[in-house]
Amino acid sequence: MKLLEEKILSCGTVLSGNILKVDSFLNHQLDVELLNELGKEFYRLFESDKITRILTVEASGIAIACFAAQYFHVPVVFAKKGHHKNVGTDCYTAEVFSFTKGTSYTVFVSKKYLNEGDNVLIIDDFLANGQAALGLKKIVEDAGANLKGVGIAIEKGFQDGGKNLRELGVKLKSLAIVDSMTDDSIMFREDD
């Protein structure tokens, strides 16, 4: 998606450790006009999949998921991380290893908010090693729901998450795929 690639080129910065910092518009400060366009694009890509619920994970996925949900007219469910008193024990859970933070955490979704037969679209801001997406995929399957697709804003194409999900047969659509990045250049994969 040209709009997102241009935004990454103009506002993103590359830090050591393969970090692409886009916190001026995607995951700390939020450019809501841009995010709305991303949501609209996800609708175009998954419109035919009869989506009944959008699943994301706190915190950075929530905004994009909400803008997308406005077009699909379905609820968003965001998986929570760690342990919260208020959520109760009746949850689907998955363990997720974060390479950024170097630790594992639990994501969980109340069993009330994912139903057997739901057609679920997973949306997230980033896909790198794919651990979060795989955790959400497990949760969808544990619920007996159908994973209809995964929509990602920025995929790090030089890490394995995207490759692994595609090999599993998941309909994965990333709006920008970064194939390589250095201090002074970011290269995107051509649209398929």
Added chain:
Amino acid sequence: MKLLEEKILSCGTVLSGNILKVDSFLNHQLDVELLNELGKEFYRLFESDKITRILTVEASGIAIACFAAQYFHVPVVFAKKGHHKNVGTDCYTAEVFSFTKGTSYTVFVSKKYLNEGDNVLIIDDFLANGQAALGLKKIVEDAGANLKGVGIAIEKGFQDGGKNLRELGVKLKSLAIVDSMTDDSIMFREDD
């Protein structure tokens, strides 16, 4: 706001420990049509305040803040909790005590995303003891920005957060104020 009060009455449940569980539409599963209406109402209430940025805190505040921001045409900044590698050290910070979780945590905002002279509207899903709102207020003041108001979806009127903020002269607008709640009834404060 009638629409929100009716939703709380039909979908909220009261748990022991003064917990009002509204995770079917506000902070786990998200009813995006409703949240959009809340955002529109915040715009009506703060339209004249020349808002330049909306500040919230991860995770539950993000969705409402984003829907409001669509009407104000301003960016959202969400304060992060805990310590994240990617944020850097150049942040405004505040300590927040969570009565729900029984622990303190740090909230922080990059200095790049709050400017001197910004007119800031703080938005959050809940106001109870007001610790999160006070932490965000401190961050706004540390940045030399102007706190133009605080917009809350649900205020627990029987706890002190709202009273304290109003006594500090803050323009606080809560879309539903729960004055008392028991297992089988929830009483709202009349609009002022």
